[in-house]
Amino acid sequence: MTWWSFVERIVVPTVMLCLLAGSLAGIVFGFALALRSGPTLQFIARMNRWVSTEAALRPLEVPRQFDPAPDSPYRRLLGGLFVGGGALTIYFLLTRLQIARLVDAKRALGLAIVLDATMAIFIVGGAFALLVGALMLFWPQRLTSLEERLNRWYSSRRLVAAQERMLTPLEPHVEAHPRAAGWIIAIASLAIALAMAWLLVTRVVH
Structure with a gap:
């Protein structure tokens, strides 16, 4: 299955269904x-509430430092298990497991994609385990320096700071003219629904 066929058979229908x-x-x-402006505006007022993520993420924003564990006497054994397990995983998935023999991609395309993605994840995990095991066996100092570089704390407040503001540019206009806004939304949504339904029907027929 090529990339274009995946986009045409999976991505495009999914986008159409979401739009519909x-x-x-x-x-x-x-x-x-x-038709019922009053109750609808009351419902919008109840639902239109801003929930700050700062309070929810505050316990996660506390940096916690852990001292590095002492060198384990079973480090070489654990490294050997990592190397052996990673190598066996990669060998088995690349040489012994054939997704095309298990699932017909033409009849069960979604299942084939899920199995291929799962196999790719396991292959990457096996390669990472192989790398970590090799570092534990032969280059423990490099593994320690790698852990120190990766063990950094990143605050999410900077990422969500721009979103910590409540923006309501549409509600005042809708509240001022609810009936006109309702008819505009309904007609525009109806046009989109008819267009998406027609496109989906033509794809199924052809």
């Missing part, structure tokens, strides 16, 4: 806003 579901929800919301 969103347009159906927009139709319901638009008609509710146009």
Whole structure:
């Protein structure tokens, strides 16, 4: 299966279904806003609440330092197990396991994609275990320096700082003209729903 066939058979229908579901929800919301403006605006007011992530992430923002564990006498044994397990995993998955023989990609494309992705994840994990085991056996100092470089604390506050503001540019206009806004949303959503439904039907027929 080529990349273009994957996009055409998986990505495009998924996007169409998402747009269809969103347009159906927009139709319901638009008609509710146009026909029953009061209860709909009250529902929007109850749902339109801002929840700050700072309080939720505060326990995770505390840096915790752990002293490095002493050199274990079983380090070489553990490194050998890592090397052997990683090598066997890579060998078995690349030479003994054939996804094409287990699943017909034409009949069960989704299952074939999931199995291929799972196999790729296990291969990468086996390669990483092989690398860590080799470092434990032959270059323990490099493994220690690698752990020190990777063991860094990154604060999420800088990443979400720009999102810690409540933005409501649409609600004042909707509240001022709820019926007109409702009809506009309903008609636009109906047009999108009809277009997506027509595209999906034509894809199924052809």
